[in-house]
Amino acid sequence: MKLHTLLICCVLMFSGATMAKEAAPMAADVEIEKRMVAISEELRCLVCQNESLSGSHAELAQDLRREIRKMIGEGKTDKEILDFMVARYGDFVRYRPPVKPTTWLLWGGPFVLLAGGIAALIAFLRRRAKEDAAPELSEEERRRAAALLDQSNS
């Protein structure tokens, strides 16, 4: 039991030590870290494609975050850093790809579908309104209806 506790203490101590070590560069330059996170939120991690670069634990993501930090330190603008990534990994690396002929369908597709849906809905509602409208009665039918109503009222 004692050994067990000791072991846990050791593990806790070590984990504390490693955490402190990793956190150090972050605390050193909060501004760089903030910009790095903002940029990497915009970028896709290509190893695990549904994760952003900022949230990914993949080794490549760590390397790329290191590159971004370095470029920020060199005074590069956000656009230059994004261009650096796109030049190597393509538009796919950006969560918001630029609007250009190859991405028109991607950007416009949802709106085309929405417009189609609205058109179908309007057509459907119009047809239903027509079908539901009270049928036109002839003079004869009107008289018969009035007679029937009178009968039931009395």
Place this chain on the structure above:
Amino acid sequence: MKRFLIPLAVFFVLVIFLAIGLTLNPRDVPSPLKDKPAPAFKLPQLAAADKSFSPADLKGKVWLLNVWASWCVSCRQEHPLLVSFAKEGKVPVVGLNYKDQPGDAKNWLAKFGDPYVLSAVDADGRVGIDYGVYGVPETYVIDKAGTIRMKHTGPITPESLQKQILPLVAELSK
């Protein structure tokens, strides 16, 4: 009748789109580096750390750059194919040993065979970033002018070798 035909038609269109989607490989991201000059680098060689390699050394030749690592499981899958391809001696295959330990890398080559004319050591993966590497193994076909003509992501299969890489290499070597 029309009432049923329209949803049925929509359903079939959806099925066709999904079927096409199933045959696509989401990992196969088109590389923006295609038809661009292969990024320059200068790295030490694995077998002789005092010697270096740079893509400019192979100017005037068609060659393959194969990114590999001893920790990469799918590299082992494509390796026998690379070894037999290299034996044919059609074009030089250069290895880029990506984020690996030199000792592990040498052992790996000794164990599974060495298809490379040489391997350049990219210990921190910085050159890999310039080449847009995101999953080892990756293979680049580079022409005589030093332009990347093709990038193959993932292990080479006999099919991709026969249908894509070999015809391209033959055409470029003319």
